[in-house]
Amino acid sequence: MRAVVLKGPDDFSVQEVDTPIIGDGDLLIKMGKAAICGTDLRILNGTKTKGVRYPSIIGHEICGDIFKIGKNVSDFSIGEKVAIANVIPCNSCRCCLNDQENACLNRKAIGYEFDGGFAEYVLIPEIAIKSGNVVKLPNYVSYEEGALIEPLSCCIRGLKNAGTKFNDCVLVVGAGPIGLMHIQLSKIAGAKKVIVSEPNKMRREKALKLGADIVVDPTKEDLSKIILKETNNIGADIIIMAIGVPAIVNSTLKLCRKGGTVNLFAGFAGTGESKIEVNTIHYNEINVNGSTAYKRSDYLQAADMVITGKVHLKEIVTDVFKIDDFEKAYEICKSGTGLKVLIEP
Ligand SMILES: [Zn+2]
Ligand SMILES: [Zn+2]
Structure with missing residues (x-):
C-alpha cells in the first residue's frame, strides 16, 4: 500500500509498504480521508519528537470503511463507515482514575504508538476496539466530517x-x-x-x-x-x-x-x-x-453533533490531496493559505 513514512525529524516520504496483517482481534480500515493536524506538522518538521516513533506512519484524524475483520471481532461488518477515536487510555493510572483519561499517563494512540492514517489501510488494534474507539457513522456523514470528529472532540x-x-x-x-x-x-x-x-x-x-x-x-x-x-x-x-x-x-x-x-x-x-x-x-x-486530547465521552459527543448536523465542518475543509501528493499538502499546511487539509487514497 502507499503510505507516508516518517523516518526521522523532518524526514519523511511517500512509499510502498506492506499492508498491515490483522490479528484475530483487530480490524483493517480502508482509509477514506485523514486530516493533517497542527501536531502532525510539528512532528513532520521535527519540533515535536516526544512519543514519536521512527519509522512510523502518523495521522490521527481518520475516517474510513471496515475492510477486514479479525475472526474474534463481532459487531462490525465489511464496508461500514467508521471514525476512529485514536487515543486509548489505560483506565488504571492516577489520571484515568481521577476522571482525566485524556491525560492518561500510559496512553497509547493510533498515529503514535500504532501506525496512523496517512496510508491506504490502517490497522485498528484489539485494545482500541475493546475500549470502544471505533465509532460507526451513517453513510450521509462524509469522510471529511468523519475525520474531523477527532479535532472537534479536542475542542x-x-x-x-x-x-x-x-x-x-x-x-x-x-x-x-x-x-x-x-x-x-x-x-x-x-x-x-x-x-x-x-x-x-x-x-x-x-x-x-x-x-x-x-x-x-x-x-x-x-x-x-x-x-x-x-x-x-x-x-x-x-x-x-x-x-x-x-x-x-x-x-x-x-x-x-x-x-x-x-x-x-x-x-x-x-x-x-x-x-x-x-x-x-x-x-x-x-x-x-x-487542554489535551479528549475523553471518549467527548469524542462520542462530537460524533453525535456531526451526525445530527449541529456543527459545520465541511466549511473548514479547503484542500484534499492524494497520498502520493503528500508533499504538496504539507506545503499548503505550512503556508497557512488554506484551513483544514486532508489526505485520501
Ligand atoms: Zn489532531
Ligand atoms: Zn491511564
Whole structure:
C-alpha cells in the first residue's frame, strides 16, 4: 500500500509498504480521508519528537470503511463507515482514575504508538476496539466530517475546561480550523457574544459565516479597546487561545475579566516559553488552564453533533490531496493559505 513514512525529524516520504496483517482481534480500515493536524506538522518538521516513533506512519484524524475483520471481532461488518477515536487510555493510572483519561499517563494512540492514517489501510488494534474507539457513522456523514470528529472532540474538551456558559462573552484568538470549531461550540454552549481575533481576512470571513459576532484584525485594530467596549469595560468572560503564539499570551491574559477563564488550547510554538506578567492572574483571579486530547465521552459527543448536523465542518475543509501528493499538502499546511487539509487514497 502507499503510505507516508516518517523516518526521522523532518524526514519523511511517500512509499510502498506492506499492508498491515490483522490479528484475530483487530480490524483493517480502508482509509477514506485523514486530516493533517497542527501536531502532525510539528512532528513532520521535527519540533515535536516526544512519543514519536521512527519509522512510523502518523495521522490521527481518520475516517474510513471496515475492510477486514479479525475472526474474534463481532459487531462490525465489511464496508461500514467508521471514525476512529485514536487515543486509548489505560483506565488504571492516577489520571484515568481521577476522571482525566485524556491525560492518561500510559496512553497509547493510533498515529503514535500504532501506525496512523496517512496510508491506504490502517490497522485498528484489539485494545482500541475493546475500549470502544471505533465509532460507526451513517453513510450521509462524509469522510471529511468523519475525520474531523477527532479535532472537534479536542475542542469539546477545551470548551468544558473553559467552562463557557449561557450569556458569556467569549474571545477566540485565532480562526484556523480549531478556532472555527470553538466559535461554533461557544455559540452552542450559550455564549451571547463571540469575538474573534484573526489577522487573516479569509479566516475572519469564515469566522463570521460560522457564527462569530465580531471579528477583529489585531494587526490593524485595537483588540483591547474593542473587548472593553463590547463587554462594558469588564473584559471577556472566557478566552480560548486557538493559536499557539507565545508572544501574545501576556496581552491576551489582560483581556480577561476578573474571575474569568483563559484556556490555552493550542500547542505553543518553539519551546512554548512565554513571558507573562503574573500579577495579571494574581490580582484579577483569572483561571488559566490547558487542554489535551479528549475523553471518549467527548469524542462520542462530537460524533453525535456531526451526525445530527449541529456543527459545520465541511466549511473548514479547503484542500484534499492524494497520498502520493503528500508533499504538496504539507506545503499548503505550512503556508497557512488554506484551513483544514486532508489526505485520501
Ligand atoms: Zn489532531
Ligand atoms: Zn491511564
